[in-house]
Amino acid sequence: MHVVVTGGSSGIGLEVAKVYALRGASVSLIARNLDRLEKACSEIEKSAGGRAKVFFATADAAVCTEMSSAIMACEAAHGPCDILVASAGVVEPGWFHEQAPDLFESQWQTNFVGVVNAVRAVYAGMRSRGAGRIMIVSSAAAFIGIPAYAAYCSSKSALVGFADSLRLEAMPKGVTVGVCFPPDTDTPQLSRELESRPKEAELLMGRIKPRRAQEIAERLVSGIDRRSAHVYFTASISALALFGALARPFVEIWYRLKLGR
Numbered sequence: 001m002h003v004v005v006t007g008g009s010s011g012i013g014l015e016v017a018k019v020y021a022l023r024g025a026s027v028s029l030i031a032r033n034l035d036r037l038e039k040a041c042s043e044i045e046k047s048a049g050g051r052a053k054v055f056f057a058t059a060d061a062a063v064c065t066e067m068s069s070a071i072m073a074c075e076a077a078h079g080p081c082d083i084l085v086a087s088a089g090v091v092e093p094g095w096f097h098e099q100a101p102d103l104f105e106s107q108w109q110t111n112f113v114g115v116v117n118a119v120r121a122v123y124a125g126m127r128s129r130g131a132g133r134i135m136i137v138s139s140a141a142a143f144i145g146i147p148a149y150a151a152y153c154s155s156k157s158a159l160v161g162f163a164d165s166l167r168l169e170a171m172p173k174g175v176t177v178g179v180c181f182p183p184d185t186d187t188p189q190l191s192r193e194l195e196s197r198p199k200e201a202e203l204l205m206g207r208i209k210p211r212r213a214q215e216i217a218e219r220l221v222s223g224i225d226r227r228s229a230h231v232y233f234t235a236s237i238s239a240l241a242l243f244g245a246l247a248r249p250f251v252e253i254w255y256r257l258k259l260g261r
Helices: 011-022 034-047 064-078 101-129 150-173 188-194 199-205 213-225 235-259
Strands: 002-006 026-031 053-058 083-086 132-137 175-180
Touching: 002 011, 002 064, 002 101, 011 026, 011 034, 011 053, 011 083, 011 213, 026 034, 026 064, 034 053, 053 064, 064 101, 083 101, 083 213, 101 132, 101 150, 101 175, 132 150, 132 213, 150 175, 175 213
Parallel strands: 002 026, 002 083, 026 053, 083 132, 132 175
Antiparallel strands: none
16 A cells, blocks of 8 residues: 655654554655655654655645656655545734735645645546545634634635545545544644734634644544545534534624624
8 A cells, every 4th residue: 555645744744654654554755845854754664663665755735746746756666646645734824914925825825736736646546546545634724714814724624625526526436535624733833833823813712732643643544444524533623514604603703702892
């Protein structure tokens, strides 16, 4: 089995790769930073007792040609991609009226276009073989607007529509498409994000202890095993997914009162 993980140099992606390496799968990592990729490969090999078959390729997920070339290199090394975990993502909190357009757009390019590029690079092969699994990493933020997170929330919400549409296209060809919605997870990216998270966002999101990346990865892989269409991780995220539209007006009223407006 060959598993390709985008955003695999750290965080959830790296932990997913470790889970599959322990299972004896061939693993390919794709990310932008070469140093982090090399370090990630060493971590995976160490965690798997030196038995892991790990390959890596550098690419900016937002650039279609780079992602396509990276996937080709991964498949040349380990064979056709059986499982794709598209976990590359970025978050840059900032008020919409203050955030530079290129910073807003870069989040969309990585979080949405980057996932589309990765899927496109493996999807035709999966269809022709009549088998394959794709798991897209969205966020609990896909279900509710958060102040100062307009770019992040909208890009992660768009992934739901993409995954749900593609799932129906892929179904007759034996390819499964899932999307998962992690809560705040203890990763290097979260640490950096918290430095610029405004109090208004924290008021709405609350002070919830981040989940361990390893825990999220194990649940994510379990969802792939079950061919789940949606993986929610917590009861509160499940409730938000199912009843968010009904709850949203009350949340906005509560938030307005908290702001004193």
